[in-house]
Amino acid sequence: xxxxxxxxxxxxxxxxxxxxxxxxxxxxxxxxxxxxxxxxxxxxxxxxxxxxxxxxxxxxxxxxxxxxxxxxxxxxxxxxxxxxxxxxxxxxxxxxxxxxxxxxxxxxxxxxxxxxxxxxxxxxxxxxxxxxxxxxxxxxxxxxxxxxxxxxxxxxxxxxxxxxxxxxxxxxxxxxxxxxxxxxxxxxxxxxxxxxxxxxxxxxxxxxxxxxxxxxxxxxxxxxxxxxx
Numbered sequence: 573x574x575x576x577x578x579x580x581x582x583x584x585x586x587x588x589x590x591x592x593x594x595x596x597x598x599x600x601x602x603x604x605x606x607x608x609x610x611x612x613x614x615x616x617x618x619x620x621x622x623x624x625x626x627x628x629x630x631x632x633x634x635x636x637x638x639x640x641x642x643x644x645x646x647x648x649x650x651x652x653x654x655x656x657x658x659x660x661x662x663x664x665x666x667x668x669x670x671x672x673x674x675x676x677x678x679x680x681x682x683x684x685x686x687x688x689x690x691x692x693x694x695x696x697x698x699x700x701x702x703x704x705x706x707x708x709x710x711x712x713x714x715x716x717x718x719x720x721x722x723x724x725x726x727x728x729x730x731x732x733x734x735x736x737x738x739x740x741x742x743x744x745x746x747x748x749x750x751x752x753x754x755x756x757x758x759x760x761x762x763x764x765x766x767x768x769x770x771x772x773x774x775x776x777x778x779x780x781x782x783x784x785x786x787x788x789x790x791x792x793x794x795x796x797x798x799x800x801x
Contacts (some may be wrong), residue, residue: 573667574601579660582620584610586652592619599641599656601628603669604710607643607654622654624710624738625746680731680786685714686790688729688762688788692717694789695727695760695782708747724748724757733766733781738774745779 576599582592597619598610602758604665605624622643631640641656685704692699706716706726726748728741741759748757759779761770764786770782 573669575665577663578658580656580658582654582656584620584654620654654712676793685729688717694784695762699725702769708744710747711745724754725760726757727762730763733761733763733770735770737761738770741779742777746790
């Protein structure tokens, strides 16, 4: 991890345009391509950030132009870009964090994954499991399935479906689609509950949302009946 404390300004262009005027900030650059710009206030949330996969270029100081770090990310037909112009560096250190220990999976999420692996049709009619923990270069997909048309279906499982969960499965799909034989893979977000904003974002990205009841999956009670008029 690289930590830069510097007087800098940052300009973001892409789906919207934002500008951070010059001030003293902390720039964090992680080995996975994540870039975050922090102030000394605002809690844990960065003022600007870019999630992987990214391309990071450094432009050295030249004439009257300050040094610059340029972070870009392709998102479909668009490009997101953050330009960090650095006028003064107070500290620039890099730490080898070693092999990252995986965060222990939430017990409910682990149980949901186990149950849905045995009953994948809860995530979509006719789904059959191919593999649990399908590996990508940025992390494992919870369940990789195939549907009745033999199309690939990536399922991400959460206790609560949030915008962050939608972003996570979007990143997985971006990596999966690079394999020509899996270019038509679709995504499913399965959770006990899904936030309305997350559902809206997912639907805009053609990611299906499925709410599952842990008690029904366990066989502790019957699913609710739906009456059709």
